[in-house]
Amino acid sequence: MALHDEHWNKELREQFSLLSACTSDDEKYEHGEAVAPCAKNSCGNKGLLHLSDEVLVLIFQRLDPFSLLRVGSTCWTLFRICSCNSLWTRHFQASFGVPFTAATCSTTAKDGFRLLFMWRTLYRNLHCNRSLQEKLFANVPLPPHKYWAQWLVMEDVVPLPSVILSCSQIEELWGIHEEALERQNQEKADEGDVIRFEWRHLYNLALKHHGGIAMVVQHVLNQHSMNDHTELYAMYRQYMQCRFQWLFTYWLFQQPTPFDRQLRCIYLQWRRHSKRKVASWGGTLCDIRYLASLHRVTSDYWRGKLAKGDEAVGIQTVENYFSMCKSLVAWILGRDWGRLKRRKVYEDTLEGVYMLLKKDMQTTLIDRGTFWQVAKVQMARVCALEEAAANYVNWKIIETLPYYRLYLVSGNVVYLEHVRGFLRRKRAIHNWIYLEENTLIRQVLPDELYAILEYDAKISQDSLHGDSPAAQLGRTLWLYLHSGQQAYMEAVKRLVLQYAQASLGYYSALAPLVSTEPIS
Template sequence: MELDDVSWEDELQEKFSLMSAISEEAGEDNKRWEYTSGGSDIGMMNLSEEIFIFILRKLDPTSLLRVGSTCKTLFRVCSCNSLWKKHFQERLFAEVPFPPQRYWTQWLVVEATVPLPSVRLPSADIQELWGLEADVLEEKVKDKDEEDELMKFEWKELHDLAVEQHGGLARVYQHVLNKQHCHDHTELETLFHQYTQCRFQWLFSYWLFRQPPPFDRQLRSVFLQWRRHNKTKVATWGGTLCDVRYLASLHPITADYWRGRLAHGDETLGIQSVEGYFSMCRSLVAWILGRDWGRLKRRKVYEDTLDGVYLVLRRELQDKVVEHQRFWQVAKVQMTRVCTLEETAANYVNWRMIESLPYYKLYMVSGNSVYLNHVQGFLQRKRLVHDWIHLEENVWVQQLLPEPLNSLLEYHHKIPQDSLHGDSVSAQLSRVVWLYLNSGQQLYLEAVKGLVLQYAQAGLACYRCLNPGHSLEQAS
């Protein structure tokens, strides 16, 4: 398999070096990568030919020959024309010292034709490298160079002689491999180790940035669509200094891919799932923009649908490739459930309020109407609290309560989790309101009313002490 474009190599190497530095800072992530290379039995021979070629392009001709002599798979990959294109020049053949030239010549013996001038070697070397017997070469003595005692052969001629001598091309291969089985391949091992440490980031960045121009713009738009992001960090999209880790963190599927959690840690299959996901995102964006909705509703439908899709498919994504059609089938179901929740909430404020409820996600995953009933009950109880505090008889209570407590009892406010802790008046009331809204028990509603009236009466007593002779009605 050939890689025709050579220009991407330099740019990609810059990203590769940058990501190598990033990977050293992420100790926990490296541990996750290690399990994919050990626990899942993923080794060098599982790499695609594109990755092999990328690594092997870093080797000089001598090292490339030694790598190709290790096994039949590497022998075939090392025969790729794109690897030898820059080496197959006459000046290189002439300048390489004899020992490396010998390795190179031995490698080329398996080729019927190569774009090089005729080979000129001593008879003893030809016999050893090609495995030819002396009598086969006797008739070629007439072509010997008298000055340096070199014999001149065309490559195809030597190839045919070797095949005839050994009785087949496979035996010629075996002869070449036997000659090279003891050589060291430290360079390749070092490059492979570097790649295994960064393979997910490498393939992700290549997929993200090496799209054709129209698709690159479309992918960027979909990748950032309605996702809260740092504009400074994404401004370098596609550049050498781009923060690829940050981009991966914007979506749960790319974050999981970055950590090697898709398709049993197979980086190539994982990318296929990522491609299917963003293909579905493009379809989802087109569908949402075709609806007569406001900007806020569009954004929430998009975000909640994608969150629901990933809740449903996350375990499936860890085991196998999930195609675009499967994504879109789940997305349709999730959009239906999101729209049902929006109708239940009745308005955008309530919709934002209920998104943190456990019942919200449970309904998104299961579609069970029981969880939808829990959401409806929560909203009804919130309405009861709101209506009670706005009764005409409680106007004086509203006037005396501090703003944080009034805000808590309004219908447009959800209770933050951190406000439930502490001994402050606001924390105490928050806890009781939270218990009532989530349990529906009447005793908690009575407790809410009691606390509110208690705080209001304490505020009234304080007001009378500070303003003797004035009534609350006069002050208002």
């Protein structure tokens, strides 16, 4: 029975701690632990609380569970009304696909919804939840595991080994009487009536005995009505805090052996990484956070920024992303390129894909086809930038330009022309300073200023501030390289000549101070 209404489901999960701090709504209301008292004078004669309870219930019927919890957390009066069974029985039916019968269930609809919601959330992620696995993998799920085993009878498919139990234990756990137990497909053990059961068989027995899944759910909730759910709340909170890390770790390291090797190769292909940190890949000491930081998409997933925080949809986006990476690597390796060019094409293509799809990935699932279509477009743009650069040195120079990123995202040839113009002006500065007539300038110009004029020099924006000669020359050179106006080029020449003359004057002033007398 899958949960419905996924558009509010994830928000509800994030806020569910509003209901997980007490054992019952009545206790919460009586002791005033959950909400603050109403400020009678703040509402006025025509405020919301002036309406009757019946009218408020009709209004709140239009709210989803998330909104209903938020309204109920505002004051005692609204908490009481928002805990009404008639409101939560509707959500119970819509979310779990079974009706809630208050007459035969010893818990309230709101409590039942809360407990079943938390169990289903934990159970759906059993494969990556080691703590819950340890509680369910016991051969005999009796105390201290009886509490958790009772929930399992509601699940159609249980990914656990077959269980060895006696008929009395089955009756204690799931209420299936001994006479209702069928003897077929059972392997008798040496100890009396101890029998090996498959989980699917137990599920069918429970359905037959209780008369349907709705009655099984009611039976389980009745069993848990007097239990202490502190451990469930604690495990749910732990899962909500760690679910992205757990699911990412499971996906990264629990692949079949051939696919695991392939995934590791693709994951680290042409990525700058610490060999020391990745040497423990898959081990208990592995730095998972570091591995997640190697790719923009996995880093966003780690922080819950994919698919509106839906970890299941988000991990599908991650899977589709690396499926695209696999095709991309195969395509690049098929080209007659050197290692440096292959790595640059790969890195820049992935960067372009991320920039183009970042907003979409934050809200929805991006399938592999979409990833690959965008990747092909980005590869064409990266190759166009490579052709404009002409060589690897130029390519490294232009990668920090804003025009470079703008062209990757938009494909507008105007930005490509800006990149080409930047390189032409870089070459013009280089050719001018290396003219034979400027030999003296090159010899007397301070090293920090001469380095700015070098062809492969990168001018960072942080170095443009201040009144130092390097900052002044850098600002003027920056304006020329990005605007192409000849006036800035002339200003660069004047500054260089000015600083060269000042440096030459400094050396000339030092000359008389140098002793030329012979040493006796």
